[in-house]
């Protein structure tokens with residue numbers, strides 16, 4: 001019998017173009033996704049060296065980071081506008097398909113790849129964006145790259161990569177009611193910190209992962225980079241196959257059946273060896289809220305803000321003090337007492353149709369708290385359309401949410417959607433870094449359900465009590 | 473890309489861990505379509521007030537660090553976004569060498585591609601270097617060829633670097649031209665696996 005292999009080893013072996021001792025491997029890239037922010041200098045580099053794009057048909061571009069989410073055509077910032085125009089010119093010049101701002105397929109790059117069926121098991125996928133790990137949900141090896149590497153892939157359709165170490169994050173048991181995929185990944189990062197994945201590709205395994213839907217798996221893989229891992233993936237199974245059936249770029253008929261067999265064969269073999277394994281019990285996870293300035297600074301909603309005096313080392317104490325100071329929080333303050341002024345439901349972590357459906361269930365028939373401004377930004381124009389077909393826009397608007405067009409929006413506040421200095425936001429995005437949502441803005445990461453509940457009550461509220469209270 | 477073999481420079485200590493690329497260069501400066509000119513925005517929110525005036529208490533603004541080219545920082549330096557604008561800003565500001573106990577993967581790669589020597593050193597050595605650079609005008613030499621870092625007061629340590637990355641840095645190579653020497657292999661792969 002051949003040696004059992006992990007999915008990472010299988011994908012790697014299938015993509016090596018050139019091997020040489022003392023060098024990284026030259027790896028073939030199946031799909032290269034592009035957006036307006038990290039590509040202009042790469043195209044400029046091609047032009048300067050008189051190079052072309054090797055495989056434009058394996059490249060797909062969209063505009064997401066900068067785009068306005070209301071009044072699409074009024075781009076106030078001249079530099080943003082220039083960046084978007086530059087992408088269009090570059091795509092025209094090099095023959096790359098582009099879902100621009102007027103295109104029905106436009107959306108956040110990590111939402112539309114899967115939606116269009118471009119993302120498939122076994123593919124190597126790169127994008128000049130660290131959340132490319134999202135596509136790993138399908139059993140693809142997907143990771144973020146810098147602009148020099150974007151240029152390299154455009155020119156050669158390959159990348160130099162050292163084979164990664166593999167980390168098995170095994171999530172046993174079952175998530176409780178009201179506890180989401182977002183809580184799961186936040187709890188993992190809260191437990192093991194923001195560095196445990198550095199140098200590894202994470203494979204998520206275990207019963208709790210198997211029972212997640214594809215959209216939930218994307219939420220989990222999305223945040224792999226917040227643990228330091230360039231990529232995170234999940235072996236394909238019937239859930240993966242069923243999600244892909246009928247998607248635009250997925251083969252049909254007999255070709256689909258063949259693809260299905262290949263996809264399922266990619267799953268890590270029984271007995272495959274990982275460089276490291278971590279385990280966590282899903283049933284212990286509660287709804288999470290971040291209190292600090294990195295995603296590892298995260299606790300259950302029932303907990304209280306940490307006290308720097310109880311830190312075990314000087315470094316940790318300084319880190320907590322710095323974070324509390326930035327976040328304007330007091331040691332031992334109950335998390336459920338923290339009042340918020342803004343709610344953002346969106347981003348490549350949580351802006352898919354099921355995220356919006358879940359949040360809508362919470363807000364249906366309620367009113368956004370008078371001191372809260374709340375917005376919903378669907379991940380793609382097609383998510384938006386589907387939500388509208390289901391009447392979710394009406395549910396949100398009646399409750400007092402703003403209903404926007406697709407884009408990254410307040411996840412990184414590069415467009416006009418910015419949190420003012422000193423104000424506080426419950427956000428379904430993935431980064432609570434200083435200044436991420438606006439200079440001196442304070443971000444708390446939560447699930448869509450928790451964000452929706454906070455919008456109604458004006459402070460963090462355990463969504464499980466909230467739903468119980470509703471039933472009584 | 474400028475080759476880097478040996479570099480001697482003034483050390484700037486940044487005693488923080490998990491410095492993310494949003495801090496190194498905030499997103500409002502990512503909209504430019506050029507590669508140059510990002511140094512002025514380096515650590516922007518730490519260096520400047522809302523009105524654009526300098527924050528005197530942020531150490532990089534102190535005259536004693538003028539002309540610094542070696543950055544020593546805490547663990548997990550460069551975490552977060554993949555933006556290559558972060559190394560562009562560091563390089564444009566004048567940094568040639570970065571020393572830390574650990575780096576985020578994508579950031580580390582981006583440094584190599586831009587001719588910045590990023591070196592991992594043990595935590596104790598980093599704390600020692602940070603302390604020295606906080607207290608005095610402190611210079612270090614990074615010798616990539618011999619893989620050592622030293623000062624002229626007797627401190628000397630060796631470091632690991634992957635052979636391939638060392639070769640790229642020392643020669644200032646652009647790796648696209650190296651890859652294109654394997655054009656035949658790429659073609660072969662494509663005709664076999666993906667169809668032309």
Ligand code: SF4
Pocket residue numbers: 064065108109110129131347348349407408411412429430
């Ligand atoms: S939604 Fe946020 S994290 Fe995702 S690609 Fe856009 S900016 Fe990056």
